[in-house]
Amino acid sequence: MKLNLTRRRFIKGVIASGAAATSTSLWYAANGASRPPGAVERLVRLNVNGQTRTVDVAPQETLASTLRYKLGLTGTKLGCNRGECGACTVVVDDIGTYACSVLTHSVKGSKVETVEGLESANGELHPVQQAFVEELSPQCGYCTPGQIMSAVALLRANPNPTREEARWGLSGNICRCGSYDSYLDGVMRAAEIG
Amino acid sequence: MTYMHIGKNFVPPDVAGKVTGRIKYAEDYSKEGMVYARLLTSPVPHARVVSIDASEALAMDGVFGLLTADDVYPDGETASVGLKILTNEPTLVGEPILALAAVDEKTAESAITKIAVTFERLPFVLDPLDSLTEGGPDAYSGGNTFVFRQGFASEKWSVDQVASFRAGNEPNAEPQQTFAYGDLEKSFAESSFVYESTFTTAGYPHHSMEPRSAMAYWENGKLYLHGTSQSLTALADGMASIVGVPPEDFVFINQATGGGFGQRARANSIPSMAIPAKLSQKINRPVMMRITREEEFTIGGARQGFQGWIKVGFKPDGVMAAADLFIVSDNGGKGGGADAFSAADAISILYQTEAVRFRGTSIGSNTGHRGAQRGPGQNQIAPIISPILDRAAAELGIDRLEIRKINTPQNGDVGGPQRTPFTSAYMPEALEMGAEMFNYSERIQRSRQRKGTKVTGIGVGQGYHNAGRSGMDGIVRLMADGRLQVHNGVGNLGTYSFASTSRAAAEVLQIPWERVDIVTGRTDRHLPITSPQDGSNSIFTNTRTNYGAAQDLLSKMKEITAMDLGGDMSDYEVGGERIFKISDQDVGMSFAEIAQRGVELGGKFTGESELPEELNDFTKLSVSRLAGQALMGIFHDSRHSNNPPGFTATFTEIELDTETGKYEIIDMVTIGDCGTVVHPQGLKNQLVGGAVWGIGLSGYERHLYDPQNGLPASTGYWQSKVPTMLDTPAKIKTGWVDLPDPENPVGARGIGEPAMGGVSAALTAAISDAMDGHIFNSAPITADMIINQAAGVSSDAIPLAQNNFRG
Numbered sequence A: 001m002k003l004n005l006t007r008r009r010f011i012k013g014v015i016a017s018g019a020a021a022t023s024t025s026l027w028y029a030a031n032g033a034s035r036p037p038g039a040v041e042r043l044v045r046l047n048v049n050g051q052t053r054t055v056d057v058a059p060q061e062t063l064a065s066t067l068r069y070k071l072g073l074t075g076t077k078l079g080c081n082r083g084e085c086g087a088c089t090v091v092v093d094d095i096g097t098y099a100c101s102v103l104t105h106s107v108k109g110s111k112v113e114t115v116e117g118l119e120s121a122n123g124e125l126h127p128v129q130q131a132f133v134e135e136l137s138p139q140c141g142y143c144t145p146g147q148i149m150s151a152v153a154l155l156r157a158n159p160n161p162t163r164e165e166a167r168w169g170l171s172g173n174i175c176r177c178g179s180y181d182s183y184l185d186g187v188m189r190a191a192e193i194g
Numbered sequence B: 001m002t003y004m005h006i007g008k009n010f011v012p013p014d015v016a017g018k019v020t021g022r023i024k025y026a027e028d029y030s031k032e033g034m035v036y037a038r039l040l041t042s043p044v045p046h047a048r049v050v051s052i053d054a055s056e057a058l059a060m061d062g063v064f065g066l067l068t069a070d071d072v073y074p075d076g077e078t079a080s081v082g083l084k085i086l087t088n089e090p091t092l093v094g095e096p097i098l099a100l101a102a103v104d105e106k107t108a109e110s111a112i113t114k115i116a117v118t119f120e121r122l123p124f125v126l127d128p129l130d131s132l133t134e135g136g137p138d139a140y141s142g143g144n145t146f147v148f149r150q151g152f153a154s155e156k157w158s159v160d161q162v163a164s165f166r167a168g169n170e171p172n173a174e175p176q177q178t179f180a181y182g183d184l185e186k187s188f189a190e191s192s193f194v195y196e197s198t199f200t201t202a203g204y205p206h207h208s209m210e211p212r213s214a215m216a217y218w219e220n221g222k223l224y225l226h227g228t229s230q231s232l233t234a235l236a237d238g239m240a241s242i243v244g245v246p247p248e249d250f251v252f253i254n255q256a257t258g259g260g261f262g263q264r265a266r267a268n269s270i271p272s273m274a275i276p277a278k279l280s281q282k283i284n285r286p287v288m289m290r291i292t293r294e295e296e297f298t299i300g301g302a303r304q305g306f307q308g309w310i311k312v313g314f315k316p317d318g319v320m321a322a323a324d325l326f327i328v329s330d331n332g333g334k335g336g337g338a339d340a341f342s343a344a345d346a347i348s349i350l351y352q353t354e355a356v357r358f359r360g361t362s363i364g365s366n367t368g369h370r371g372a373q374r375g376p377g378q379n380q381i382a383p384i385i386s387p388i389l390d391r392a393a394a395e396l397g398i399d400r401l402e403i404r405k406i407n408t409p410q411n412g413d414v415g416g417p418q419r420t421p422f423t424s425a426y427m428p429e430a431l432e433m434g435a436e437m438f439n440y441s442e443r444i445q446r447s448r449q450r451k452g453t454k455v456t457g458i459g460v461g462q463g464y465h466n467a468g469r470s471g472m473d474g475i476v477r478l479m480a481d482g483r484l485q486v487h488n489g490v491g492n493l494g495t496y497s498f499a500s501t502s503r504a505a506a507e508v509l510q511i512p513w514e515r516v517d518i519v520t521g522r523t524d525r526h527l528p529i530t531s532p533q534d535g536s537n538s539i540f541t542n543t544r545t546n547y548g549a550a551q552d553l554l555s556k557m558k559e560i561t562a563m564d565l566g567g568d569m570s571d572y573e574v575g576g577e578r579i580f581k582i583s584d585q586d587v588g589m590s591f592a593e594i595a596q597r598g599v600e601l602g603g604k605f606t607g608e609s610e611l612p613e614e615l616n617d618f619t620k621l622s623v624s625r626l627a628g629q630a631l632m633g634i635f636h637d638s639r640h641s642n643n644p645p646g647f648t649a650t651f652t653e654i655e656l657d658t659e660t661g662k663y664e665i666i667d668m669v670t671i672g673d674c675g676t677v678v679h680p681q682g683l684k685n686q687l688v689g690g691a692v693w694g695i696g697l698s699g700y701e702r703h704l705y706d707p708q709n710g711l712p713a714s715t716g717y718w719q720s721k722v723p724t725m726l727d728t729p730a731k732i733k734t735g736w737v738d739l740p741d742p743e744n745p746v747g748a749r750g751i752g753e754p755a756m757g758g759v760s761a762a763l764t765a766a767i768s769d770a771m772d773g774h775i776f777n778s779a780p781i782t783a784d785m786i787i788n789q790a791a792g793v794s795s796d797a798i799p800l801a802q803n804n805f806r807g
C-alpha cells in the first residue's frame, strides 16, 4: 500500500513538533489559565480560519486547548487528548494534524484551519461537509469534525482518491460508532462534487 | 403500503450541526463564573478509605471546595451493585473517591496532589475463576457476587472444581441462575453429532468517543445539568433522583451525545454526572467536570466476559436438538449485567433449539465496571456458536448455509425459556437475500483455497436481539401557523431515531417534513417520557408513541372541523395540510385555522383536561406545563404482546495470512430484518456500525490488566484495540428485508444490536474456515492465537483466563 503524501507529511509533522502528549496532566497543564509566577505574558498571533487572532498562550499549551478554550472553536473535539483517535484533527498548512498533540507556539507562523472555517461566507457548506450530509456519514458526530478535516487535507493532496486511498487517508481517525463505510462514501462523493 | 415519509431518506435536523461543528456536546458549553472539577481516583484495585486530609488543598488560592462520598451519602453508601457517585470503598483502579473544584484544572490538579488520602489496601482479584476458587480473594468486601434481594455473598467452588473447569470439563458446581425447557437428555440422545468445549469471551470497554464530561449550575433553586445520555427523558428522570432534586426542579440539557452503546441509557450507569451537580450546589458556582479518556475507560462501562462450557447436539438432518451451557460471567468491579442468560436465550431463538439448559454464575473481579454493551450476551455467544454450526454441517454433510436455514427462526415460531412467540420474523428471507448478494453458491467453492501463506475463509453468521418495548407516552402539538411540533424525549446518540421516530407523527398528519419541528434537546422543552434507549427499542417504542399522539391530534382536528363545518368526524379526511370533507373536498379547514380554534376551545384540546389514563408522571408534568397553549395530541401507549426481534444475516470472505495471523476482509454483506424500514440511511449506518463492532469482538477488543498490581493496561483506544478504518473492509454491503411487523403502526422493529452479532458470527466462522475448521472457542481471536495455531502450538497458557492475555 502506497502511503499518500498527506499522511506521511502528517506523521512527520507530529514528530517534528516534539509535542506528542503522553499524559493526561498535560491537558490540564495545557489549559494554561494559570501562568507560572513571574512569567511574561505570551501573546501570540495565530492565523486561524483566515483571521489573525491574538491570544495568550501558555508555553506548554496545545493547539486543541487554544482553539477550544481560548478561541471558542469547540468544533474541534477531544476524544483522547493523546494522539490516538483523531477527533481533534485540524489542518495546519494543508496537512491534517492532531491538535491535541501540537503546541500552539509551534504553529505561530502557520495557517490553521478548523471545521468552523470551511463554510463559505454566504453559508454554503464545503463540498466535504455537503457530501457528508448527503451520505449521512456521521452517526453520533463526535468524530465528524476530525474526519472532515482529514478528508479536506486528503482531497487537497489528492483530489481524486480511490476508495482505498481514502481509507488510508482517514485511517488516523477512529469512529467508535463504526461509521467508516459512510465516511468513505462521503469522501468519494466529495471528490465528485468538489 | 405507500408512505409519505416512512422508508424515505431525509436530512435529520442535527446533521448540519455535526458537519459544521456547531452542535454542542456537554463539554462545549460554558457559563459565566464556571469553575473546574477534577477527580481523585483510586490508585489501587480494592481498598477502603481510612481518612482524607484536604486541609492544605482547601487553603490554596483558587480552590473552592471538595466533595467526598460522605457528602453525597451522609447516611453511608448502600451495599448495592453499580457505580456510586463517589466512594469510600473503591473496587477498581480509577474509581472516583473525591472531587475538588478550583479556578482552573491545573490548580485543581495541583490541589489534589496536596490531599492526603489514607487507603487500607484490600485483596483484589482479576480473574473470576480465581475468586471462585475456595480461599481465593473476593472483589467486594461483602463477597464476590451479588444476589438479587439478598445482597453481597461469597460463592466458592472447590480447587478441584475450578481446575476441572479450566481443564475443559463441564462444571459440576451449583449455578446461581438456571433455565431449561425441553427434554435435554432425549435431545442429546437423538443427536448424531455432539460438540462440547469450554470457551472464553473477553470483557472490554465501551470507549464512547465523547468522554462523559458534564457541567452543572443552579439558578432559582433549579438544577441545570449539561450532560451526555443515550436516552434523554428516561435518563433525566433517573438522574433527578440520583442527585436528589425534585423532577420539577431539574433541567437536563443534552443536544448531542458522542456515542452510548449501552452505558448512557440509564442514570445509574452514569452517576458521575451528579458530581458537578452536587459540587455546584455546595460551592454555589457553575462547575465543569471534564472527563479524560482514562477516566472514561474506568467509569464508562465494559462488556461482561464469559468463562463458559457449551455442549450442542445436532440430529442427522441438521436440526439443533439440544444446547447446554454453563457460563461464569465477569461482573467486574461493581457487579451488574445479565449477559449470560441472554446468551442462552439467543441460541434458543436463533437456532430454534428443541431443548436448552442454561446454568450461570456471576462473579466479580476488580476490573472495569460492567453493564449493558451493544447486544449484551447475544453478541458474545454469536462468535462462539457459529463455528460449531459449521463443524456440525461438515460432520453431517450439510452445506453451511443450509444448516442455518434448517434451524432458522421464522414467522409463527417461538423462542426463549418462556417460549415467547415472535411478533414477526423474516430470517429466512434475510439469509436468502444475503446469499444472493454475496453470491454464496460460487463463493463457498473458494473456501480454504490457498495462495502461498494466504488462505480464503468463508463465513455465514446470524445476529439477534429483542427490539421493541411499549408503554411509553407521546406529545405532539399543532401550532397556530399550522406547523407540527413533535415533542420527543428520545436521546440523540447517533442513530437519528429522535428524528426518524418523529416521522411517524408526520405520516399520520400527511404533513410535509419541512413543516415539522422536533422539540428535543432539553427537558424544559416539556418532553414525554421514553423507555431507556437500550435494547434496540427506540424505533419500535417511539414510532408507536408518536403515531398514537398524532392519531389523538388528528381525531381532535376532525372533531373541531366537524364542530365548525357540520357533520360527523368520520365525514372528514386529512391531506394537503387541511382537514376536508370527503364528499366535498372544498369544504374544510386549514391546519392553522384548526390550531387556532383548538386554543379558543381549550380544555381537552389543549391538554387541560381528559388526559389519557396511566400517563407517566414525567409526561404529566410536561403536559401540565404545555397546557392551554396549543392544540395537543397526547397518548399513552398500551403494552404490545410477544417478542419483536431484530435479526441480521451476514456473509463474509476473508484472506488470512497464516504467517502473520492477520486477515483482510475481502467482502462482507450484511442484511437486516427489522420490519418496515423507516430511514434507509440510518439503518445502513446501524448495519455498518454494528459490523465494525462485530469485527472488534471477533478479532481485537479485550481488557488487559497487570496481574501484579491490578492496573489496567488498555485504557486507550489503541491498547483496547477499537477497530480502525484499516481493520474494517473498504466497503460493507448492506440490505434489508423490509417486511412489516404487525405490532408496530408503521411496521418497524430495531436493529442496532443484532447488526454486531451477525458480523461477529460470520467473521469468526470465516477465521475458523481458513484454519481448516479449527474452533478457537474464543472471542477475540487475535493474531498471536492464529499464528500459534498455525504453528501447532496451543495459545492456552492460562486456560479460560479473563482480563488478561490468553497465555
Ligand code: FES
Residues within 6 Å of the ligand: A077, A078, A079, A080, A081, A082, A083, A084, A085, A086, A087, A088, A089, A098, A099, A100, A101
Ligand atoms: S484527541 Fe487528539 S488524537 Fe484523540
Ligand code: FES
Residues within 6 Å of the ligand: A138, A139, A140, A141, A142, A143, A144, A174, A175, A176, A177, A178, A179, B209, B258, B259, B494
Ligand atoms: S460518528 Fe460517533 S464516533 Fe464517529
